[in-house]
Amino acid sequence: MEIGIIGATGYSGNVLYNLMKQHPQVTAINLYGHQQDSALRYLDEEVPAFQGERLPIRPFNPTKIMQENDCLFFATPAGVSKNLALPLIDANFPVIDLSGDFRLKDPADYLKWYQQPAAAKSQLAQAAYGLCEFNQQVTKSYIANPGCYATATLLGLAPLIIEHLVDLKSLIVDAKSGVSGAGKKLSSSSHFSFINENAWLYKLNQHKHIPEILQQMQLWDSQAQAIQFSTTLIPITRGIMATIYAQVKSGITPNDIETAYQKYYQTAPFVRWRGTELPMIKNVTGSNYCDLGYGYNPTTKMVTVVSVIDNLLKGAAGQAVQNFNLMWHFPETTGLPQLPTFP
Amino acid sequence: MEIGIIGATGYSGNVLYNLMKQHPQVTAINLYGHQQDSALRYLDEEVPAFQGERLPIRPFNPTKIMQENDCLFFATPAGVSKNLALPLIDANFPVIDLSGDFRLKDPADYLKWYQQPAAAKSQLAQAAYGLCEFNQQVTKSYIANPGCYATATLLGLAPLIIEHLVDLKSLIVDAKSGVSGAGKKLSSSSHFSFINENAWLYKLNQHKHIPEILQQMQLWDSQAQAIQFSTTLIPITRGIMATIYAQVKSGITPNDIETAYQKYYQTAPFVRWRGTELPMIKNVTGSNYCDLGYGYNPTTKMVTVVSVIDNLLKGAAGQAVQNFNLMWHFPETTGLPQLPTFP
Amino acid sequence: MEIGIIGATGYSGNVLYNLMKQHPQVTAINLYGHQQDSALRYLDEEVPAFQGERLPIRPFNPTKIMQENDCLFFATPAGVSKNLALPLIDANFPVIDLSGDFRLKDPADYLKWYQQPAAAKSQLAQAAYGLCEFNQQVTKSYIANPGCYATATLLGLAPLIIEHLVDLKSLIVDAKSGVSGAGKKLSSSSHFSFINENAWLYKLNQHKHIPEILQQMQLWDSQAQAIQFSTTLIPITRGIMATIYAQVKSGITPNDIETAYQKYYQTAPFVRWRGTELPMIKNVTGSNYCDLGYGYNPTTKMVTVVSVIDNLLKGAAGQAVQNFNLMWHFPETTGLPQLPTFP
Amino acid sequence: MEIGIIGATGYSGNVLYNLMKQHPQVTAINLYGHQQDSALRYLDEEVPAFQGERLPIRPFNPTKIMQENDCLFFATPAGVSKNLALPLIDANFPVIDLSGDFRLKDPADYLKWYQQPAAAKSQLAQAAYGLCEFNQQVTKSYIANPGCYATATLLGLAPLIIEHLVDLKSLIVDAKSGVSGAGKKLSSSSHFSFINENAWLYKLNQHKHIPEILQQMQLWDSQAQAIQFSTTLIPITRGIMATIYAQVKSGITPNDIETAYQKYYQTAPFVRWRGTELPMIKNVTGSNYCDLGYGYNPTTKMVTVVSVIDNLLKGAAGQAVQNFNLMWHFPETTGLPQLPTFP
The missing domain is CATH 3.40.50.720 (NAD(P)-binding Rossmann-like Domain)
Structure with a gap:
């Protein structure tokens, strides 16, 4: 080809x-x-x-x-x-x-x-939203590859939303991103002397990946109406961490949460469920993996899910190749790195 | 002396x-x-x-x-x-x-x-908890200087709690910290090759500054019972950002929030209220300032407050000097840097 | 004033x-x-x-x-x-x-x-070149404050040149600098994603501080005619390290070198001679110090001198204040930080 | 296999x-x-x-x-x-x-x-020193894979030495390295708060890769007796830059230098000769490339060669795979990344 x-x-x-x-x-x-x-x-x-x-x-x-x-x-x-x-x-x-x-x-x-x-x-x-793990059957010729923040957030949210495990109104996403996410274009916030030794919450409920997150959430649960979403720039080149907070619904146990994530990702080649071991960015850098982990707070009945990806791979070009593989019926992992480039 | x-x-x-x-x-x-x-x-x-x-x-x-x-x-x-x-x-x-x-x-x-x-x-x-802005009259000879996370969090929370502006059960703090917070001691997570180009949520509801935050919150509002508190290590040497999320109570407006912060900090020499301009770590590094800013989401009725400090100054030695000044009735700013070491 | x-x-x-x-x-x-x-x-x-x-x-x-x-x-x-x-x-x-x-x-x-x-x-x-340690008596009203690379290099070179300890033709300076040296202006090389995890020798014998270095060297020894001078950008915000290599003249011993540095800097408040302990940038950041150290290779008869400064302090604003103090006959250290901002 | x-x-x-x-x-x-x-x-x-x-x-x-x-x-x-x-x-x-x-x-x-x-x-x-570009015919069953500093330095030096283009006594190597070169072991100099925003010349003529560099140089020119070699730690995880300075012999022109590098590396799949464009670390990170560039100073008759590699690839595991390919007569590039992981 x-x-x-x-x-x-x-x-x-x-x-x-x-x-x-x-x-x-x-x-x-x-x-x-x-x-x-x-x-x-x-x-x-x-x-x-x-x-x-x-x-x-x-x-x-x-x-x-x-x-x-x-x-x-x-x-x-x-x-x-x-x-x-x-x-x-x-x-x-x-x-x-x-x-x-x-x-x-x-x-x-x-x-x-x-x-x-x-x-x-x-x-x-005529375009399909290509969140690969939830769009395995490609029926359209035009794939809109998801945004980097959207990918990390939606893969982290999916089991909670689809299985109705959490109170939708309580959803908060605190996302952190490296500088390459904003591309090669020069701007005052990509200046080394600005962002080195710094962290900056640059968009509060204003990032343009919000509507695609909401659109997909609504496909999963039509009750979804809004999301609290903040993006903080941190001094790394590659990587996104989305920290998701949500109130679990009455009667839902940590076991239900574990089961839901396993159900959706057990056979997904590029999602690694880590259970209660919270994932970190460096463990996915250079790979197409999305690593997911969680914690449950019995006092506040709150679940925290951490989702990390390499924004240029799973958050951009890697997922694009994955979509290409799905579109042409190649094995999903064809041409993608098998392991992160650690260290 | x-x-x-x-x-x-x-x-x-x-x-x-x-x-x-x-x-x-x-x-x-x-x-x-x-x-x-x-x-x-x-x-x-x-x-x-x-x-x-x-x-x-x-x-x-x-x-x-x-x-x-x-x-x-x-x-x-x-x-x-x-x-x-x-x-x-x-x-x-x-x-x-x-x-x-x-x-x-x-x-x-x-x-x-x-x-x-x-x-x-x-x-x-016999010890007083020395959160300076709320312990201006030193009456004890032993001052317990607050922890770095606790300082950033409590200064960010205070007006919301004292003035009963938010639903206490909805409180979430997503805090990010530089590596110097863990001190000089060698550990695998302070290795440059580990934390450089990385971010790691290392403690979820397990950081030892949680009880002092709760203790102080309860002095402000006896209803306070728990807090959702996560700490993420980011690759900077100095600095903490605490991002605070809370549901505002019915009837509370952004104007009420602004007024509350101004009330408590207008005369505080080391707290800079920035209104809707969200603060960043580098603007306080090298100073004893705590910069605070906020945003209000009319759809979710959620307020986000961002609080940043230099963990070794306002979060440790700087606040200790401020406490020393208060204890000995010197002007509060004596011997402290007037401006951050920007850039 | x-x-x-x-x-x-x-x-x-x-x-x-x-x-x-x-x-x-x-x-x-x-x-x-x-x-x-x-x-x-x-x-x-x-x-x-x-x-x-x-x-x-x-x-x-x-x-x-x-x-x-x-x-x-x-x-x-x-x-x-x-x-x-x-x-x-x-x-x-x-x-x-x-x-x-x-x-x-x-x-x-x-x-x-x-x-x-x-x-x-x-x-x-009508302008005097204000390399403070060698321009203590200010007789002109216009001070041209030296460049950052020039300051680090000249303070490192001075005793070797003035005391004729080295072969002038053998002089090589390999200088490393942080990004703030190029100022606030946006350029592709100050983009975080460019210089983070990178090092780039951006100017080989082409930096505009070369002529002021040569001009000053010639005042010290009229035989000085050229210098090999390279500047490498490294991913830090502040700091310069100039590594100086020179062949020592026949008969010169390490002891002669030590003596020369002590002679010129013993009473200089902002030059710290570290002998054979090689200095590092972080030990001067935030201060007006220039730290100097050296090593002698008995096989090659080569001396290596390492000179470090904070480019924005001793390499710019700090030295400007030092010049101001000298000009107005204030003690040389007035208004300057006494210690680096370690860590 | x-x-x-x-x-x-x-x-x-x-x-x-x-x-x-x-x-x-x-x-x-x-x-x-x-x-x-x-x-x-x-x-x-x-x-x-x-x-x-x-x-x-x-x-x-x-x-x-x-x-x-x-x-x-x-x-x-x-x-x-x-x-x-x-x-x-x-x-x-x-x-x-x-x-x-x-x-x-x-x-x-x-x-x-x-x-x-x-x-x-x-x-x-019974061991062969496996500097691949100069050990293409593997005749021994035991390959001693070269050190990272040695690889960057020797590939940069080879044409100068073999073709007798420079004065051997004038050779100086100023090498800069990332932190992963020292491995995973904890030490005070690998602490993030130590090396971040820092640069440290940690070994002056004392690095243990010196003897293997000399040993190989002597195979190329038995006159080689010593080398001035310094290693500076810089705050990056991966990468080495060796900046090589040498006096060219009388009569040697820049053209001779270019010709020599082309002669030795034109067909080498992992050495990219960039001529007068000086290479930078980030252009080889994630690949097995060694990029080489040079500058000639007509005033001082000095040549500067810059050699960069990814210390964990061409400086370790990548070269090991290259040696494996040579040993087993697979195409030299088998299983190695074709391009660096830019950005």
Whole structure:
């Protein structure tokens, strides 16, 4: 198979390229830019770490892209694929989109959280939200790959919500993220002297992954209406930890909780349930794993679930490959690292 | 005045020595070890950063200490002062104790959380819990300086609790701390290769600062019975951020919250209320400030308060100096840095 | 005394403001911008860490500045003071300039290394190069405060050069620096995800502090003609380590080296000679110290000297205060921290 | 093939296990401890990042090991394999030893630098020093895998030495290393609060990789007698940068230098020559690459070569796999990552 990548020079794109390069089912990778008339560049010029990868980044041309490839990945910022992908959607061409453009079903949600108009509702309807563990049967040709915070949070929440174990109104997510989550773009908060030796709660109930979390929660339990969600930047490059707090419903025991997580993840190759051993970011860095652990407080009847992922793997490019595998009926783990890069 | 320090070679002791060295009311600092018969060492041998400070660290001898000093600081691990301080308590000699030994009034609490027997109840009763902003009138000669997590948490909680603005049962504290909080002692979790590029929720409802938080909360509102409290280690040397979540009571508005914080902290020289601008650790590092900010979620009726301190200053040695100033009726800010060491 | 600062919102300016705020001889600090007509801003708006410092940053007006202040500090990027300072130079008004504009005596050097025209030679002649330990008698009203790399390197080199202990042609300096040295400006190399977990030799014999190092070396030994000088960025915020390698001259012993360093620095309050104990950055961070240590290799006859400073203190604002003290005949240590902020 | 690993719970062992797990020629990995009678442990108990790898770590038994495996790796500290490996050497069993025990040919060198007796000279003689790019034809069954500093330094030096381009007496290596190089063992210098925001030249001409560097240099040019070699610890987990300074011989031009590096590395799959673009650590992290770049100073006639590797890959486990591939005549790149894990 040949695959195309738009946006291979960004962080998610770097990781996606790296994974695809080693994917046993992929014979060639073709790279494209966002614009039709940009000057020709080469991957190794833009990403010196990839010296030797003298691959051209060619102008965007949907007709050629569909001729040259079997599947296309968008590793682009918000606002790109909603314009560029339309001919591919019309042609039912296989696309895996790492951006947020096709995650939300309701255009009004996109407008509110992304502050720009969404694609048309009919086009949005053609995309599937690719949270792999809960979207194993791929029936659509367009996969909206979930956001990094959303992935960590939803995998942590799923058994609690689906099995109605907790009071929905009590849900609080305190998420911590490394700096690569914001991409390569320069900003005052990505300056080393700013974030080194620092921690900063930069978005309180304002992160744009909130609506996709809620949308998925509502599929699991239509009573879900809101979530308390804060994001704190910490001085690491890669990794997300979502700490989830919830009041358990009357009569629910720790055993019920353990059982629920085992039920949903026992056969999931990329979710490691650690029980009462609380997971840490470094144990998943470099892998596609989501590690989950929990604690129960008998005094407050509160459950705390900790969910960690590598934001550029399970939170972006890794899950994209997993979606690619599901789409093409390859074994789910094909081309993905088997172990984290510890230490 | 002459002051003595026991434990100047630990991290809190380093900072305390540094502050006292520049305190305008202190003419001499005398250093002592924990043991009566340890070999003579010198401060600059033990702490190379302090080259030139050729001060002997002499054996512990309570009689001599009381003769030589006007006030004694314990900057020692748990379990030291509960034994060594007894003759000083009997003599009503001024002591500021940075350890946890005299913070809890109930010996059973100490036994449970510190897993060793406490000092006698009568001796514990002679110590005041020195949360400066709420203990401005020093009436006791023995000050139990609060723990670092407890300081950040209690200063963040106080107006909410005292003014009954929130549902006590809904309280959740998600605290993040740098590595110096665990001291100089080697452990697998303080290894650079472990905690660098990592985050680890190391204690869920098990940190020993929980009982002193609860004890103080109960003084403010006798209904307080429990708190959900998690501590996450992040890869920074200094700093604590306590993120506090609580359900506001029916009828309480954001304006009520703002008013309450202003009421308690308007004249407090070391608490900076930032309103809806959420504070970050680096803005207090190197200072004795506690910065506080908040956000209110009208959908979930939840308030989030963020409290940040430098764990070795406001969370240890800085607050100890502040207590010293209050005890001796010096202006509260004497000898303390006026600004953080930004950047 | 009242002092003025131009550029208090940059990193060096932040630290300078912090120091001056606590300087016992300074009664007021006035802040100015670079431009005559900029809108009024306030310090605490620009530097949130300094909340509460509601000081206006007023437009630049040399006449008013000379009326309102006794001394002016430029904490500005290259290219500012060479224009703005001219009326102050003409008036012989006391200035301490942290930028590179008046460090080089030869306008051609400035043109070559800064790639813009220098001030006039006659104006350059009115500035003294303020390497404090070697410029104790301040006879000029304009002090060009040395660069950070230059300070670390020159203090490490001085005894070797002045006492002719080493072969000048063999000199190699391998300097390592933290990220704050490049200031607050955003650039791809100050992005956290770039420099975290990285080290990058960014300038090989191309750093603009080279000409001021050479100029000073030539004052010490007119034979000095060149220096091999590399600068490596490492993932820390503050600190410089200059590792100096040189072939010792025939007949010179380690004892001669020790004696030379003691001769020049025994009474210097801010240079700590550590002999064969090699110094580290963290032992000077937060202080105005330069720590020096050395090793001698009897096989290769090579001496290695390690020199460390806090780039924002001894390498910028701290040395500026030291120059201020020397200029006004205050004790050299006035208003400067006595100890590093360890840990 | 089945392979055995002794020491899979250390950092190099972790990475080796991870690589071997994905090596297409390896069907099974067997783990062993250092001792004959240690209690049975499991890999995922010792290394939580490897949860799910429920592999027993069995007692050391050379007879069984030779029966069960085709090749054995020692990823052990100094002093282990010199005792344990003897029966395997006698049996001519294939071994790749990541420790320093069999790198030095002269037992007196080992005694001096490792401060313990070496294996017998005759046994040492049976080991080949496995610097892959210069040991492509594996003729011995025992490979002494080079040290991390030695690999970075020797690959950077080789063309200069072999082609006699530089004055051997002028050679200086200023090497910087991350903390994982010292392994998992706790020590005051691996404490996060010590090395974070710090840099420390910890060994000046005293690192135990010096004798293997010299030994190899002497094979290339018998005139080589000494090297100036310093090692500075910097706050990163993985990576080494060796900055090499040397006086070029009269008549040698930059072009000669470029030509020499191209000659030796043009076909080397894991050495990337970057010419005058100076390499940085992050561009090789996670890969088996050694990136090399240089600069020439026409004034001082000095060449500076910068060599960077991931200390746990090219400096340990990666090179071990490369040696394994060479030994068994697999393509040299088999089972090794094709690209660094950027960012």
